Amino acid sequence: MSAGAHVLLFPFPALGHLIPLLDLAHHLAIRGLTITILVTPKNLHILNPLLSKNSTINILVFPFPNYPSIPFGIENLKDLPPNIRPTSMIHALGELYQPLLTWFRSHPSPPVAIISDMFLGWTHRLACQLGVRRFVFSPSGAMALATMYSLWQEMPNAPKDQNEVFSFSKIPSCPKYPWWQISTIYRSYVEGDPVSEFTKEGMQANIASWGLIVNSFTLLEGIYFEHLRKQLGHDRVWAVGPILPKETIDMTPPERGGSSTVSMHDLKTWLDTCEDHKVVYVCYGTQVLLTKDQMEAVASGLEKSGVHFIWCVKQPSKELVGEGYSMIPSGFEDRVAGRGLIIRGWVPQGWILSHRAVGAFLTHCGWNSILEGIVAGVPMLACPMGADQFVGATLLVEELKGAKRVCDAANVVSHSAKLARTLMESVSDESRVEKERAEELRMAAVDAIKEDGSSDNNLNAFVKHVLGLGSETDEG
Structure with a gap:
């Protein structure tokens, strides 16, 4: 294999960012690229399923930098306390600049390109210093990325009122959000x-980087990909999604995961006893911690609905319980015994959504969740909580007509009765139109990733582009 095909992948240590980039690594490795992945020690175990399938993937382990506000031992965003800004982790990882520079310069056959997460914009400056290309990897969709780039290009000031509506007038469909829902x-x-200046430089470096790889597909977000090309001023934009593990596509038991209170065997047994399309799957992602009031409202909605459900819950630490976050309400599990399964910890989400028993997905509209819901062909109920989830909900509900909006972070508590009603309707015969639309989106996603589909062709085109960079290096 040509040394000119060597690429460094640098994921941001948050599961929603890390896992899709690892899945991309697999696709690039089977197409002939030599891959090195940079991780810190405590995230190394997440790579095990990937390494078992790909002997050509190398690992570069750097210690997580010491950083004042990040408690010792925390190396993944999911473990970061809510009172510490995510930008602290972005800034901390910037300390790896010099070690990476040294590694590159001492490597006998260094990478010709860096593919790094959109939160690692400083790697563009490193790539320029080394004379290699940097490609941004976006685990968010094209519409969300277009809004983010627009903010960093136009630099609007904060309004006095957090509810003041901000309009993205240059983006197709002119999306509008109250300020508190902005990035x-x-x-x-x-x-x-x-650390705001470091953050700004990194985000603007994304726009200046050589190319962009997005975990989405053309048929889903075509107008936003066209807009991104205009925003960036070039065509080096590859829509390669949905980048999902094989088990999500073909319903085989998942190989990866963390600790969970429900075994895979018990989960499968429980689902197998349920009727087709009658179970609601509820999950707010790996980052979201519900407040006490929000937790009680969701529990109340599930209890009143009478539906069968699986609820994946992120538990707060004991310290956070005293700060307004909450465990499952006392007595709730007894009252819903038999029809409700509560899972604390990791869940094989793609596998659950693909099970015949699941008929609806109450989601926070994180991008990976949206893609997994689409691939499974499951109608979604949108309840965005933060980050790019409000944009994801807009795309899903207004643009694609692939979900029903239930509530958001601000009104979960007051919408408990509406939630119960919507949950009942979602698994009834009334949701026929939503089911048909979900199936259309599923087919579009499957078509994109099959051989000669749009995303498959984009992956091949990207690999060809990187091999071209390797040839330039060899000639130089």
């Missing part, structure tokens, strides 16, 4: 985050 990273910057 958390950007709002941190204008509010005077201590």
Whole structure:
């Protein structure tokens, strides 16, 4: 294999960012690229399923940098306490600049390109210093990325009222959001985050980088991909999604995962006893911690609905319980015994959604969840909570007509009765139109990733582009 085909992948250590980039690594490795993945020690285990399938993938382990506000031992965003801004982790990882520079310069056959997460914009400066290309990897969709790039290009000031509506007038369909729903990273910057200049430089470096790889597909977000090409001023934009593990596509038991209170065997047994399309799957992602009031509202909605459900719950630490976050309400599990399964910890989400018993998905509209819901052909109920989830909900509900909006972070508590009603309707005969639309979106996703589909062709085109960079290096 040509040394000119060597690429460094640098994921951001948050599961929603890390896992899709690892799945991309697999696709690039089977197409002949030599891959090195940079991780810190405590995230190394997440790579095990990937390494078992790909002997050509190398691992580069660097210690997580010491950083004042990040408690010792925390190396993944999911473990970061809610009172510490995510930008602290972005800034901390910037300390790997010099070690990476040294590694590149001492390597006998260094990478010709860096593919790094959109939160690692500083790697563009490193790539320029080394004379290699940097490609941004976006685990968010094209519409969300277009709004993010627009903010960092236009640099709007914060309004006095957080509910004041901000309009993205240059983006197709002119999406509008109250200020509190705008990108958390950007709002941190204008509010005077201590590491704000580093964040700004990194985000603007994404726009200046050589190319962009997005975990989405053309038929889903075509107008936003066209807009991104205009925003960036070039065509080096590859829509390669949905990048999902094989088990999500073909319903085989998942190989990866973390600790969970429900075994795979018990989960399968429980689902197998349920009727087709009658179970609602509820999950707010790996980052979202519900407040006590929100937790009680969701529990109340599930209890009143009478539906069968699986609820994946992120549990707060004991310290956070005293700060307004909550465990499952006392007595709830007894009252829903038999029809409700509560899972604390990791869940094989793609596998659950693909099970015949699941008929609806109450989701926070994280991008990976949206893609997994689409691939499974399951109608979704949108309840965005933060970050790019409000944009994801807009795309899913207004643009694609692939979900029903239930509530958001601000009104979960007051919408408990509406939630119960919507949950009942979602698994009834009334949801026929939603089911038909979900099936259309599923077929579009499957077509994109099959051989000679749009995403498959984009992956091949990207690999060809990187091999061309390797040839330039060999000639130089």
